[in-house]
Amino acid sequence: MNPSSPDPLPFHEHTARVTRELITALVTEDDTDALAAQVADIAARLSAAAADPHGVTVEDPHEVPNHIPHDITPASSARNAIAPPMAIVPDGDGYRCDLTLPLQYQGPPGRVHGGIVALMIDHLLGHAAGMDSPRRSMTRTLTLDYDGGTPINEPITVRGWIARREGRKTFLEAQILCDDEVRVRAHGLWILPREA
Amino acid sequence: MNPSSPDPLPFHEHTARVTRELITALVTEDDTDALAAQVADIAARLSAAAADPHGVTVEDPHEVPNHIPHDITPASSARNAIAPPMAIVPDGDGYRCDLTLPLQYQGPPGRVHGGIVALMIDHLLGHAAGMDSPRRSMTRTLTLDYDGGTPINEPITVRGWIARREGRKTFLEAQILCDDEVRVRAHGLWILPREA
Numbered sequence: 001m002n003p004s005s006p007d008p009l010p011f012h013e014h015t016a017r018v019t020r021e022l023i024t025a026l027v028t029e030d031d032t033d034a035l036a037a038q039v040a041d042i043a044a045r046l047s048a049a050a051a052d053p054h055g056v057t058v059e060d061p062h063e064v065p066n067h068i069p070h071d072i073t074p075a076s077s078a079r080n081a082i083a084p085p086m087a088i089v090p091d092g093d094g095y096r097c098d099l100t101l102p103l104q105y106q107g108p109p110g111r112v113h114g115g116i117v118a119l120m121i122d123h124l125l126g127h128a129a130g131m132d133s134p135r136r137s138m139t140r141t142l143t144l145d146y147d148g149g150t151p152i153n154e155p156i157t158v159r160g161w162i163a164r165r166e167g168r169k170t171f172l173e174a175q176i177l178c179d180d181e182v183r184v185r186a187h188g189l190w191i192l193p194r195e196a
Numbered sequence: 197m198n199p200s201s202p203d204p205l206p207f208h209e210h211t212a213r214v215t216r217e218l219i220t221a222l223v224t225e226d227d228t229d230a231l232a233a234q235v236a237d238i239a240a241r242l243s244a245a246a247a248d249p250h251g252v253t254v255e256d257p258h259e260v261p262n263h264i265p266h267d268i269t270p271a272s273s274a275r276n277a278i279a280p281p282m283a284i285v286p287d288g289d290g291y292r293c294d295l296t297l298p299l300q301y302q303g304p305p306g307r308v309h310g311g312i313v314a315l316m317i318d319h320l321l322g323h324a325a326g327m328d329s330p331r332r333s334m335t336r337t338l339t340l341d342y343d344g345g346t347p348i349n350e351p352i353t354v355r356g357w358i359a360r361r362e363g364r365k366t367f368l369e370a371q372i373l374c375d376d377e378v379r380v381r382a383h384g385l386w387i388l389p390r391e392a
Contacts (some may be wrong), residue, residue: 023278035208046239047241079223119312119315
């Protein structure tokens, strides 16, 4: 019924994982020589995999059944190194994603960038709006209330659910939690486009 | 008065630029062998720069005077490969950023991910709220209205300005434009934290 899970190829997924390490190194290491040593090591690993791309295997592959065929989004795609990537799973009447974000997602010191918070919520709510639909709904409005900070390098949970439906309109709500405390609340409206 | 521009080191900035190319290749190239050839080429360039990191120079370095010392944010940092990176400049009574986003920022086909739209707006408004202040304001609420799609791989403009101030509160508004047409509108409240 729904288009099935994305199908990142092992070489794509492996390379994206190594690229995420490279991004972390870039923002973590201030010293040029120390960074150069890390980059040299990562380049060697990229090069080795590229020499035998069909021999690459991935431990614990990222599999997220969703409504985005061939997912390349910066939120949930295993092959997009911008994406953490989010693994969204059903949770009661809604969906959730548990994850820990490294330093490349930081805004204020120690906190996830407010825009990355918005990215995760928008993506999870789009997922919730679209999972039982043959087509993808589009964000119409989204409001975020930042009650508290969302920490970097600590486990956080993004939760979202459908509040109500009116024809092609779906109203949704979300939260980000840390230590069982709500840090961010959000609500928004998604619209299912008319058939082309 | 404001902390000065970030100071990405040339090797950091160069490596981040190459990493952005790698991210684009990962989401653009479906064929494993074709991707492997691109990864091998990029790995060789990373490796060559790492062998002589102090000899690296960067053409047209990214310099954005802002209120974020040693900027590593996923929006405007030259050394964070997640960041486009945004170059924010004064524009009339506010600020603007002109940019073109490649495929790794896509949500719906052909369109920038709604969460990336939120990231750019949140970051530009945080910049506008903080530029004439000794400290950084924090997002309290942000509301986004997606009137239309924001295209991938086409020039777009993010604009933002202060609507009014009330003590430590700053109310801001923003737009994303493409072809002189408003595609996204936003408004939000930023708060200057009390001195620690």
